[in-house]
Amino acid sequence: DAKTTQPTSMDCAEGRAANLPCNHSTISGNEYVYWYRQIHSQGPQYIIHGLKNNETNEMASLIITEDRKSSTLILPHATLRDTAVYYCIVRAQTGANNLFFGTGTRLTVIP
Amino acid sequence: DAGVIQSPRHEVTEMGQEVTLRCKPISGHDYLFWYRQTMMRGLELLIYFNNNVPIDDSGMPEDRFSAKMPNASFSTLKIQPSEPRDSAVYFCASSLGFGKLFFGSGTQLSVL
Numbered sequence: 627d628a629k630t631t632q633p634t635s636m637d638c639a640e641g642r643a644a645n646l647p648c649n650h651s652t653i654s655g656n657e658y659v660y661w662y663r664q665i666h667s668q669g670p671q672y673i674i675h676g677l678k679n680n681e682t683n684e685m686a687s688l689i690i691t692e693d694r695k696s697s698t699l700i701l702p703h704a705t706l707r708d709t710a711v712y713y714c715i716v717r718a719q720t721g722a723n724n725l726f727f728g729t730g731t732r733l734t735v736i737p
Numbered sequence: 738d739a740g741v742i743q744s745p746r747h748e749v750t751e752m753g754q755e756v757t758l759r760c761k762p763i764s765g766h767d768y769l770f771w772y773r774q775t776m777m778r779g780l781e782l783l784i785y786f787n788n789n790v791p792i793d794d795s796g797m798p799e800d801r802f803s804a805k806m807p808n809a810s811f812s813t814l815k816i817q818p819s820e821p822r823d824s825a826v827y828f829c830a831s832s833l834g835f836g837k838l839f840f841g842s843g844t845q846l847s848v849l
Contacts, residue, residue, distance in 0.1 A: 660837075669741075669828050669840025670780070713780075719835040723768055724793060727780035 630714045635732040638708075644701040646731050648714030651695040657718045659690060660725070661699045663710040670713065670727070673699065704735045741841035743829050749847045755817040758844045761810055762831030770838065771804055771814050772828040780828075786812065819848045 631649040638644040650659065660675040674681055674688045676697075681688045687700040701708055713730040742761040750756055762769045770785040784794040789806045797804070801820070806812040816823055824847050830838040 662838075664780075667826075667843075669830070669843055670838070671840070672837035675837070717835075722793060723787065723832070723835055724782055724785060725770070725838055726782060727772075729779055 630728055632714050632731045637734050637736055638704045640735050640737050644704040646699040646712050649696045650716045653694050653716050657716045659697045660715045662713045665710040706735050709735045741829055741831050741839050743841035743844050747845045751849050753818045756819045758814040758827050760812045760829030763839055766831035766833050768832045769812050770830040774826045821848045824848050
């Protein structure tokens, strides 16, 4: 699976949009971009995933650049409960079904 | 659905003792994963199963670690003998095919 690069940490004011970037310049054509988050002392939680089109669900939006070398996870109205470590992962949906987590971005939502 | 269920929630043991961690995946899921999380190494994939068969155990640290999945609703991760460096949070996750992973609440293991 392709390697991803994320900032180590970010702050966001409560109620504002949180934009979390991820670089995945070596992504292959069949690899999807996945986002998970881990709230302190809990197991990771799936947020969203996409291949090349932008995606939106009840939790977040995922914007993938046209060349697919980077993406941005958007939490439209961050709350204190969104404070967590956010992991960006690229993964194919064939072959080995393993999911490797990097170091992620620690997002702190500030009141 | 109760989600992925792990037990125990916390385990404290002494070096040299055998430790068994348990996991019940979500019913109907055909993949089961064991992860370990430490401050130093982050989240590491130890092993995963497909239809109860181990597919990739390359992440298992050494022979002291073993994992089994005797049926679709139960898996164990065993450490024998345990060492202080095994102290970590161990997560179990399951998925349906290549779908999203659902994680359990984890087992906090402390080896003294």
